[in-house]
Amino acid sequence: MSDITQILLIIGLPFIAFLLLGIFGNSSTLLKNSAGIIGTSLMAISCFFAIQIASGYFLSPSHASGEAFSPSIVFKYVWLNFGSGKSIDIGAFVDPISAMMLVVVTFISLMVHIFSLGYMKGEERFATYYAFLGLFTFSMLGLVISANIFQIYIFWELVGVSSFLLIGYYFQKPSAVAASKKAFIVTRFADLGFLIGILTLGFYSETFDFQELIARLSNHQTPQFLAIASASFLGLSALTWGLVLVFIGGAGKSAMFPLHIWLPDAMEGPTPVSALIHAATMVVAGVFLVARLFPIFALSDQAALNIVAYIGIISALFAAIIACTQTDIKRVLAFSTMSQIGYMMFALGVSGYGGEEGAGFSASMFHLFTHAFFKSLLFLGAGSIIHMVHSNEMGDMGGLRKYMPITHIAFLIACLAISGIPPFAGFFSKEAILHAAHQSHPGIYYLGLFTSMLTAFYMFRLYFSIFWSKESKDHSHHSEGTWSMKIPLIILSIASILVGFVPFSSYVSSDGLGLESHLDWMFSIAPVSLAFLGIGFAAYLYLKENDKPESIANSLGSIFTWVKHKFYIDELYLFITKKVIFNLFGKPAAWIDKNIIDGFYALSADITTAVSFSIRGIQSGKVQGYALYFFGGILGLAILFIYIMN
């Protein structure tokens, strides 16, 4: 089978699932009942081909002989032509990162599809749910294989809307509706930056094609580079503006500070959805975007890259601090996601281009890869717990290890992985990131180290409160869920243990040439021991039911309240939107329209009425009066013609 067919099948099958289930799913009972099976099997085929494509790409003989991985364009069609070399193309662009993403997206999506068979069973809009999952997977796959910066924007918007639809899946819950709106609008706001960034980059580089764009803007001799670097606005070059604006788009989708506010609320969606979209795939789109344009960032504009690095580390630290205080299990995971994506971002930010310099790039992608597995495992585990307990609050859990052994083990593995304990997957990728940061940006390194300790703490705080501590309710009559829910947990647990051993950097690197991966055991001592410290502290506080956490919280006083309320950033946004946007722009606009502009027309109508009212007396209704005007007129005309005109 040719590559084109395979790629088309990979992205087409989920789309077929979407069309089939979305249009006919609710009208035909047969389809409705078998929606899960249809969606899952189509996804399985898609996943199979994705793995085939990726293995074919990574294990190609040419690479074995030491050649660099070269990007290949499987197909490309002009979709919308703007003339003068600019066009939106729809194509498939396969390079190491997109091949890797193909596997991650299809695999996690498959796991979520399987998990949902049990989790969403009996839902009224079951077929719709699978349709939306199909739409999301399609869009995400389209995004990762984009050959054109506008193509990525198209799919970017599509993943946004599928996220909106899935968060708002329980559309009768006002909180879900509010969360879906918030997610869409905040990311849309960021997309505005992305769009203007695209327009700027496209205008100066005279192309929207990724390969040409990168080639033209990362080479300092091309006329396009000279044009974009010399054009300046407010003291920054157009290149910096373009890249920063594109990064804002990425930051919005990846929930980077301060555009992160939608992510915790997005947890209103069904939990498997959170696992797929808001943990493993869509939220890393921002990282993917920066990685896609990485040569331009790294070779041409250090300023923009520094912004990436600082935003990344701020988000990582900020989210980790908040995660320590949250009590909703999904919100903890959401903040942890944000924190981990912060890691990936700053890893890109500290990286250089090519060779050892580019280790940060590989590390970032590696973390993206491993994170997808253990974070989706955490979310699916959380889903399994919520399915049983019917609550998101940690307070309603406790002592669950006896009732759900498989979930317990899976969750533990995932927690160990995210905390960076060897030999679990997270350890390897986090080590690589810290190692990269250590060399070029020591400040970021120390903050990253501290964050990794916090990570271990809040993850085990979660773990101990759920599975240990004291039993808050009697759960003995509940069961752990169907096998369709357990199997994904088992598979992902195995993956979370094993994927760390993939020699990742030899496959994925900034310049395509493999990088020898090496592990510096001496270097690992600090992060690992800090992680153990965090775990120990969590065990001290949460293993057994006690009042220590509360007394600590009380002693921290207002600081704790601030953190617990997520530094009141939500409230700030609410103030800006509700008070400022609506009152300062919306209301005046509506008022002006109603009173001034419309008032002007009403006034002109009134004046016309008033004038005609005042002269209506002439129309007296008296025939003789009219006759008088008539004769007067004739007399006047006679005088005019006889005396004046002559």
Added chain:
Amino acid sequence: MNLLFLLIVPFLTALGVLAAKGLKQVRTVSFIGAALQLLLAFYLLVQYQQIHVEGDGMLMYFEQSFAWFPSLGISFHIGVDGISIAMILLTSLVVVAGILVSYGMEHLHKEFFFLLILLSLGAYGFFIALDIFTLFFFLEVAVIPKFLLIGIWGSGNKEKSAMKLALMLMGGSALIFVGLIGTYYYSNPGGARTFSLMELANGGIPLQAQLIFFPFLFAGFGVFTALFPFHTWVPDGHSSAPTAASMFLAGISMKLGGYGCLRVATFLMPVAAEQYAWIIILLATIAIIYGAFATLMQTDLKYINAYSSISHCGFVLLGIGMLNKVAITGAVMQMVSHGLMTALFFAAIGMMYSRTHTRLLAQLGGLLKVMPFISSIFIIAGLCSLGLPGFSGFVSEMTVFVGAWQNPDFWYRLATILSCASIVVTAVYILRAAGKSVMGPIVNQDHLKLSDALWNEKVAAVVLLSAIVIIGVAPFVLTDLLSPGTDVLMAKLLK
């Protein structure tokens, strides 16, 4: 193809409607007529694509000319190019959908359908006219039915809205007429005066005359397409109109203005267009931003869509004002896209209104549960409105943006950025409307008894939606159609 069929078919349909008895016959006759129109429009497209050869230098196809009033140089001259064909297709789609959603119109049904058909006749005549007097004639034909449609079958403060709409559109017509007469008097210096579009374009109009009469023509047509500050008929007119009339108004009538701005004002007076471009862009940007913000505060679904139309039509004018090929192509695409999308939106709102008898956000809620089809259509129309890829709104807006960005001037860039920013506000008001009306808990328990769409409503929605999706998924179909027409325009502009 003989373009006269585009006029004969609606004319015969109108006669047939007058002869028919009872609602059933009337609506069947109207539907058959509208379906024939749609077939004709598609046939026209096919024919055009068969005879059109890239770069054959033909400006217009299927031309026909009859002397009408030779001593004044008025002739009944008709012909089409890609731009007109796109508009004709849009019109025929909206007409079919509009007639389908009015199937339940009991009150004075004969007159209602007659006026709808008459309106479409005016629109077809307008789009095929190549003589600016004929064009003006058909423009007026399309205005009068609106007054009656709103005044008789409307809701709310219908008399006032009908009066306001008719007066403002007539005011626009008056401006256009002044522009036409001016164009006529300064046409073809030294030779015979003419109203013929092509001869006017070839002969050229003296610069002084252009500078004086361009504003008349542009503002006059601008009134039709909600040019700020001549837009206030839009909210009142749309919200008082019955569903089909709203669809026609937003889907067809507002496009008459955009088409006129492009085909008459800009095409005949390119130098003046360049001189006044900054004013057009300024007004368009104001309309885009201001329309979007004004939409935020509306509580009536029809007002929301009407104000958003002001914002969306701003993109049409922005594209025209940028005066480059990409932006103008985008402007025409936006006309087509907005026509389809708003018609769909109004259709969905009308279907909800006919069941719930309210359009106020506060009284709606959770309709997705009771009427999934209508609510899905509403959400899809909303998503199209906020420019989601896969729907026509995205491609047209992006084309306008890419075209607008080509001008490196700071103020033009600023206008473009502000216009881009409106897509965020659009998202806010669309999601606000969708969140309050179709999502959320059910507010009124009586709504639980309501039924979903009937077959005619489903067909209407699917017709419009499929056109939206086709343009959204395969925009090259539309751009290929428009490209020769915009090339001709650009050749004039660059001269």
Added chain:
Amino acid sequence: MISVGLTHILILSTCLFFIGMYGFFTRRNLITLLMSVELMLNSVNINFAAFNKYLFPEKLDGIFFNVFIITIAAAEAAVAIAIIINLYRSHNSIDVEDAGEMKY
């Protein structure tokens, strides 16, 4: 004996015209008004005949106009009397002051 010249006839017709005009302005009865209008028309008629005879005796244009005006006067009388009768039916009066509905 002074022969009757154009001036005499014009004086007659002017008198007739102003008598008609006076009647039209002072009377309230519609039939009287109609009669006044007839007077004015006839004064014009006399003018036409007189001018024709004295200024262009070889032409017949003035006489044609006479015929024309007489026809119009007949038609006018028919229409006017029909209006007056209808007015009487609806208002029970033929006073012009009573029919004031058509004012503003």
